Amino acid sequence: MRRHLAWRLALIAPTALAASIVVFFALRVLPGDIVRVIIGDVPVSPEVQEALREELGLNDALPIQYGRWLWSMVNGEFGGRSLENGEPIRSIISRHLPVTVLLAGYTVLLSIFVSVPLGVLAAVAGNRWPDYLIRVATLGGLALPNLWVALLVLLGLLLFFRWSPPIIYTAPTADPWNHMQMMVWPTLILAWEYSSHLVRVTRSTMLEGLSQAYITTARSKGLSERDVVLRHALRNALIPAVTMLGLQSGTLLSGALILETIFGLPGIGRGLVQAALARDYPVIQSLASLLVVLSLVVNLGVDIIYTLVDPRFSRAT
Amino acid sequence: MRLALLLVLVAAGSLALSCLGKSAPSTPDVNSGRLPAQEETTAPTTQATPSVATVSPVPGEHRTKYGGILVLANRGDPAAGFDPLRTSSIALHHVGGALFGPGNLVMRCRENTYLVCPYLATSWLANPGFTEWTFTIRNGVYWHDGTLFTAEDAKFWFDLAYFGAKVGDKTRAPAYFKGEFGDVEKVEVLEHNRLRITFRHRNPYFLDILADPRFKIAHPRHLMQARIEKGEVSISPLDVGLVGLGPFKLEAYEKGSVVRVRRSFQYWEKDGESNRLPYVDGIDYVIMPDPFAMDVAFRTGRLDGGARGQEHYLTAERKQGYVRDLGEDVFFAEMEGGNFRLGFNVLKPGPWQDPQVRRAMALWIDKRAAIPSALGGFGWTSPDLVPPNIPLPEIRTYFINWPKFDLGPLEEKRAEARRLMAGAGYADGFSMGHLCRALNPAPCEFLKAQLAGLGIDLQLHVLDEGAWSRARGTLDYDSQQGRLTPSPIPEGTESVYGRYGKNPDAYAKHEDPRVDELYRRLREALTFASRVEIWRQIERYLFVEQTYIIPIAESIQVVPYRAYVKGLVIPVEDGHTHTDFATVWLDKKKGGR
Numbered sequence: 001m002r003r004h005l006a007w008r009l010a011l012i013a014p015t016a017l018a019a020s021i022v023v024f025f026a027l028r029v030l031p032g033d034i035v036r037v038i039i040g041d042v043p044v045s046p047e048v049q050e051a052l053r054e055e056l057g058l059n060d061a062l063p064i065q066y067g068r069w070l071w072s073m074v075n076g077e078f079g080g081r082s083l084e085n086g087e088p089i090r091s092i093i094s095r096h097l098p099v100t101v102l103l104a105g106y107t108v109l110l111s112i113f114v115s116v117p118l119g120v121l122a123a124v125a126g127n128r129w130p131d132y133l134i135r136v137a138t139l140g141g142l143a144l145p146n147l148w149v150a151l152l153v154l155l156g157l158l159l160f161f162r163w164s165p166p167i168i169y170t171a172p173t174a175d176p177w178n179h180m181q182m183m184v185w186p187t188l189i190l191a192w193e194y195s196s197h198l199v200r201v202t203r204s205t206m207l208e209g210l211s212q213a214y215i216t217t218a219r220s221k222g223l224s225e226r227d228v229v230l231r232h233a234l235r236n237a238l239i240p241a242v243t244m245l246g247l248q249s250g251t252l253l254s255g256a257l258i259l260e261t262i263f264g265l266p267g268i269g270r271g272l273v274q275a276a277l278a279r280d281y282p283v284i285q286s287l288a289s290l291l292v293v294l295s296l297v298v299n300l301g302v303d304i305i306y307t308l309v310d311p312r313f314s315r316a317t
Numbered sequence: 318m319r320l321a322l323l324l325v326l327v328a329a330g331s332l333a334l335s336c337l338g339k340s341a342p343s344t345p346d347v348n349s350g351r352l353p354a355q356e357e358t359t360a361p362t363t364q365a366t367p368s369v370a371t372v373s374p375v376p377g378e379h380r381t382k383y384g385g386i387l388v389l390a391n392r393g394d395p396a397a398g399f400d401p402l403r404t405s406s407i408a409l410h411h412v413g414g415a416l417f418g419p420g421n422l423v424m425r426c427r428e429n430t431y432l433v434c435p436y437l438a439t440s441w442l443a444n445p446g447f448t449e450w451t452f453t454i455r456n457g458v459y460w461h462d463g464t465l466f467t468a469e470d471a472k473f474w475f476d477l478a479y480f481g482a483k484v485g486d487k488t489r490a491p492a493y494f495k496g497e498f499g500d501v502e503k504v505e506v507l508e509h510n511r512l513r514i515t516f517r518h519r520n521p522y523f524l525d526i527l528a529d530p531r532f533k534i535a536h537p538r539h540l541m542q543a544r545i546e547k548g549e550v551s552i553s554p555l556d557v558g559l560v561g562l563g564p565f566k567l568e569a570y571e572k573g574s575v576v577r578v579r580r581s582f583q584y585w586e587k588d589g590e591s592n593r594l595p596y597v598d599g600i601d602y603v604i605m606p607d608p609f610a611m612d613v614a615f616r617t618g619r620l621d622g623g624a625r626g627q628e629h630y631l632t633a634e635r636k637q638g639y640v641r642d643l644g645e646d647v648f649f650a651e652m653e654g655g656n657f658r659l660g661f662n663v664l665k666p667g668p669w670q671d672p673q674v675r676r677a678m679a680l681w682i683d684k685r686a687a688i689p690s691a692l693g694g695f696g697w698t699s700p701d702l703v704p705p706n707i708p709l710p711e712i713r714t715y716f717i718n719w720p721k722f723d724l725g726p727l728e729e730k731r732a733e734a735r736r737l738m739a740g741a742g743y744a745d746g747f748s749m750g751h752l753c754r755a756l757n758p759a760p761c762e763f764l765k766a767q768l769a770g771l772g773i774d775l776q777l778h779v780l781d782e783g784a785w786s787r788a789r790g791t792l793d794y795d796s797q798q799g800r801l802t803p804s805p806i807p808e809g810t811e812s813v814y815g816r817y818g819k820n821p822d823a824y825a826k827h828e829d830p831r832v833d834e835l836y837r838r839l840r841e842a843l844t845f846a847s848r849v850e851i852w853r854q855i856e857r858y859l860f861v862e863q864t865y866i867i868p869i870a871e872s873i874q875v876v877p878y879r880a881y882v883k884g885l886v887i888p889v890e891d892g893h894t895h896t897d898f899a900t901v902w903l904d905k906k907k908g909g910r
Contacts, residue, residue: 032783036790038397040405044493046821049790051481051490052403055551085398086553087572095572154613158642164617167603167610169574262607266573270606274393279783 008303012296019292020073020285024066027281034058034083034279056083069282079286084278089286092271097290099169100267103256106187108245111195116241118195119202120234123210134199141196146189146255150262153185167264186259194252201244205237239306246302249295381588381884383596385903388619390611391602392626394572398553401533402478402492407626407892410531412602414896415578417533417554418563422452422471422512425528425894427886433528437466437562438512447521451513459583460537461566462558468512473538475504475514482550489550497526497809519841525806530894535561564595564899576602586899596884596902608635615877616642621903622878625892627757630654631875633694639877646880653890654874657691657760659798659867660824664817667795668747675864677737680723680730681771682764687870691763698870715849716807722861734771746772752788752797753779760798790822799824807852811836814859814866825865831858881905 035052053059057068072080079089122134157163165182172179209215210233218228257269268287275283395412397403419425420436427434438452458466479501482489500517507513516523540557554560559567564586565578579599586594603620605611608629614620616639623629631639631649639647659678661669668674688696723730738744749768753761758779765775775796780788789797799813811819816833817826835855842848859865874892878885881904888894 030784031780031787033787034783036786037783038404039493039786040396044822045496048490048493048495051488052493055488055490084396085394086551086556087398092572151609154610158613158616162617164613164619167605167614167619168601169571262610264574264603264605264607264610266571266604270573274606277782278396 005300005303008300012293012300015296016289016293020070020289021066023285023288024069024281025062027279027284028062030279032279034281037278038084058083065281069285072282073286073289079282079289082275082280082283084275084280084283089283092283093268093286093290096266096268096271096287098171099265100253100256100260100269102172103183103186103190103260103265103267104249104252106183107190107194107252107256110187110191111198112245114191115195115198116202116234116238119199119237119241120206120229122199122203123206123233123237124229126207131203134203138196138199141192142200144193146193147258147262149189149192150186150259153189154262157185165263169264169266182263182265186256186263186265189259190252190255193255194248197244197248197251198241202237202241205240206233209233209236242302242305246299249298253291253294381592381596381902382904383598383902385597385905387597387600387621387882387898387901387903389600389602389622389898390605390614390620390624390629391576392624392629393606394604395576398555399535399559400553400555401531401535403553405493405531405893410533410893411625411896412576412578413533413535414530414563415565415600415898416559416563416567417535417561419530419895419897419899421527421529421532421534422454423524423528425530425888427895427900430888430890430894433524437471437534441524443521443523447519447523448516449513450516450520450523451507451511454510454512455585456510458562458585460539460562461560461581461583462537462540463583464537464539466562468506468510470538471512471534472504472506473542474534474536475501475512477536478532479504482545484546484548484550487548487550489545492532494529494532496812497529499523499526522806522808526809530891530896533561533563535559537561564897565600568599573604575604578602584899588900595897595899597898600898605629612638615639615647620879621882623876625874625876625896629876630892631693631695631877633689636694636875636877647877648880648882650876650878650885650887651695652874652876652888652892654695654872654892655799655890656871657687657696657798657869658824659764659796659869660826661796661865662792662794662826663865664792664826664828665795667749668741668743669749669795671741671743672863673737673741674743675867676861677734677741678768678771678773679860679864679867680734680737682767682867682869683727684869686767687760687763690766691760692870692872693759695873695875696870697873716852722857731770738771744772746774748774748776750776750778750795752785752794753777754785755779755781756785764798789824792817792826797824807848807855808836808840814855825859827863827865829863829865 035049035056035058038052039049057065060068069079072078077088077090078093081088082092118134122131125131125134154164157165165185166178168178169182170178206229210229212233215228215233218232219225223232253269256267257273259265260267260270261273268290272284272287272291274280275287389411391408391411393406393408395409396406397409399409399413399416401409401413401417418436419427420434422436422438423433423441424436425434426432435455437455437458439455441450441452443450452468452471454466454468454471460466460470477489478492479495479498481491499520502515502517505513505515514523535554537557537560540560541552544552544557549556555570559570561567564581564584566581568577568579570576577599580595580597582593584594588594603614605614605624608624611620611624611629612635615623623631636649639649659682661675663670663675669678684698688694688698735744738746751761751764758777761775761777761779765777768775778788778794788794812822813820813824814832815823815836816828816830817823818828819833832855835851835858839848839851839855842851860868876892882901883904884900884902885898886895886900
């Protein structure tokens, strides 16, 4: 098991490197020019544009630009500086990352607390009204785009309560009440979508597990239904749910990206969108690489959780 | 002695013109070329009022009072490290007015955007040939860190803006607006805190240009010069803590969330009753990229004012929501927002290279229909002269690019359009590409629907800001549209209507030397009458004879404010103007809602 984890850990660096090369050259293929974005919607002479391009180092050969960026990733500068405003990317990340991590953390925690019990309840209730209710609710979570849901939530709060969430973000330590009011709505919307996947997977694997021979055996031994469900069926059902938890991390981040913009949260998703629209190459490259590493780490974490949930996995690897 | 006399005469003429410019405007016959006799002069038309720059409270307002925090939405984080030399972004200028002040050495007057008022200079003189402008810098102006502002600071800014900087192999590009300054030869500091700018060619409209609110002085020499000399050529105002000269100084900038500015107690401007400006304790600019979120926050009382900028300006539908929820608790600032126009790239082969085809398209488009469809319900077009709620001064109506041609009935114009298309050999129409901004697709969809009736299949190429910004300066597309106010003075429109070789960013791409010649004659015009006459010729040539551009309608930008926000100076046009909010006060308690 240790060897497996060490191997997975060692793979992170080359995978991230390969991803960074893809991101770097894909950005150069995209149409667009940061010089024009910086200047804005006004006519400017070609000489001024060219001088600014030279100043930003955009006239250097692509391998040189890539090398410069890569070196800054490993020497502690984490990507150098934003082309758009000269801000160190390290500072951009340290500002954006906590917001997204908090939003994603709240979402994952809420989803786990809600979806596992609901998935079990739906399976146990099997084709009765609690099951139907939960399935309809999860169908909504899967089918409705969270952008649309977010706009409806804001509109509903406006029309029915004449209230909207605060508009200036604060850290939980600075103003917990304001932080909670800002975070609660995007967390609920994201958790609805995220937990819908988990509920359905938990339900279907529980249903499958409850029909297995070992469950019949457990029941025949006289175990209580509660022990049968929670200690035997649920433990097996958790493995696909944990897999889903890892697989859906990308969905979670893309959802956060949209909701951060609507609810005024200065997170990494919003930063990435702004950088992409501005063609701020070093920022996009650094944030995208960070997301790649995060994704790899989450998957590594899922592997570790497997071994805790199912000891057979540890023995097999 | 003769020179002194001439300068006195020029100054007197200017003062007289300034006064005349303030008289109640009548509706001019813009097509007749008939001019008010009093404007015949050799001096620039929109000239300075060499007086002390104090501010009168807005007529009819209650007595002003101090205090309170104004909360405004801002479209996004100010770009380019808050550097006005780098960007024209309204996200910067909405905040920049408070931090850096409403002007440069001169500013657009608060009472009349079309006049020039003193700001960081108290007076100025031009030589008879308008190749030298000498400014006397105002005493008692301080940077936010307490350092005195001097002519040396002004020279540092002009040099940085016009010449950029070069240290070793590192180069700082000049300001994006360098070209608008004209052909600067040198900038010198003279004794008695004066600054002289020398041009290689005649530059009579330099004051009008310098009063552009985009040209803010945001670069403190005492904080930047040494660092630039050490090689930090790209240093921005943000890098030195946003130390400005404006009525408010930075308290905190939380990127992506809020820019908080608070009153600068050293600010020098006073109102008509000698009270120091600004009135409010501070402004919180909340970063809100999503207009819907801005609407909700405003309607639930979290904002005192909306953001300026495309998308955030209200549409008629959104305005209805505000009125329904807030009634008289909200009012709307309305500003002339630039001409919605279609520009052709005649340097790219296609049927649009034929002037008859372009003319047919101009005649075909139902310009009135553009207002609800393409301009969010706010705008004006032929045969109206000006919108009743935006009082453009008389002089401006001579130069604004409203679509004053083709005033006949639409049916007749469309019949003529079909005849022209048939005559050009395109009776069945053709397909034409159209560059479209994803940020605002409505005008593209409007044009596509309109031109379909003439058999023209407009292929929309919808691009995000990054791609659109690049593409519009190339020759890769067939047509594009714009909605920018080019300049309040006709000479400034060459950058958007001129020949491609000289103006690669122009909306229409052509290499017509006749346009060069017309603009040259315009710049050399010595009287107001001849200036208007040549402008008429340019318009007729660009918009009718050649139809390189089809002016469709003027847009109106609408920004909501709470009714208790008093003393707001709303520019007649150009949302970049008067963003300092120095004259704003909050009337929340005494009956203000």
